[in-house]
Amino acid sequence: QVQLAESGGGLVQPGGSLRLSCTASGFTFSNYIMSWYRQAPGKERELVAVITRTGTNTNYADSVKGRFTISRDDAKHTVYLQMNSLKPEDTAAYYCKATAPWGREYWGQGTQVTVSS
Numbered sequence: 777q778v779q780l781a782e783s784g785g786g787l788v789q790p791g792g793s794l795r796l797s798c799t800a801s802g803f804t805f806s807n808y809i810m811s812w813y814r815q816a817p818g819k820e821r822e823l824v825a826v827i828t829r830t831g832t833n834t835n836y837a838d839s840v841k842g843r844f845t846i847s848r849d850d851a852k853h854t855v856y857l858q859m860n861s862l863k864p865e866d867t868a869a870y871y872c873k874a875t876a877p878w879g880r881e882y883w884g885q886g887t888q889v890t891v892s893s
Contacts, residue, residue, distance in 0.1 A: 778802035778882050780872050785887030788862055792891070796857040798872030798884055808882075809875045810848055810855040814868035814889075821871070825857060829877075839865075862891045 784796040796812070811826035825836045825846035834846050845858040855872055869886040 780874060780882055780884035782870065782872055782884045782887040785870060785889045787890045787892065789893050790863060790891055792862050793858070793860045794862065794889060796859065796870055796872075796887060796889070798855045798857075800853045800855075800874060800882075803874065803882065805853040805874070806850045807876060809877075810846075811873045811875065812846060812855075812857045813871045813873060814866075815871070815886075816865075816868040819868075824870070827855065859889070862889075864891045867891050 779801045780798055782796060782798045784794055786794065788794055806829060809826060809828055812824040813821050814824050815821040823837060824840055825834065825844055827834045827846045827848050831848050836844060843859065843861045848855045867890050869888050871886045872884045874882040
């Protein structure tokens with residue numbers, strides 16, 4: 777059974793940090809490109825960060841460059857999103873996605889991040 781389980785969300789003050797984790801099971805994690813998306817209320821889901829299968833290449837939305845870092849640990853079947861200098865506009869539900877080179881996709885259920893004083 778394929779599963780992507782996100783964790784690490786919560787309430788944090790502006791300027792604070794959180795680290796999200798997404799642990800995969802039921803498929804060969806190392807074969808998949810991993811990414812993080814987010815969706816704020818009333819807005820479309822947007823790509824936040826992506827990391828290649830080897831982990832050597834990453835890409836970020838302009839709005840998070842220099843503040844967020846995506847990484848992966850294939851031995852733990854886990855992808856991370858380190859979020860620093862958080863802003864209220866980062867408030868959203870964060871989702872991880874696994875994408876195979878042949879196009880198959882899996883999504884997690886999401887974890888809520890709220891940035892507020």
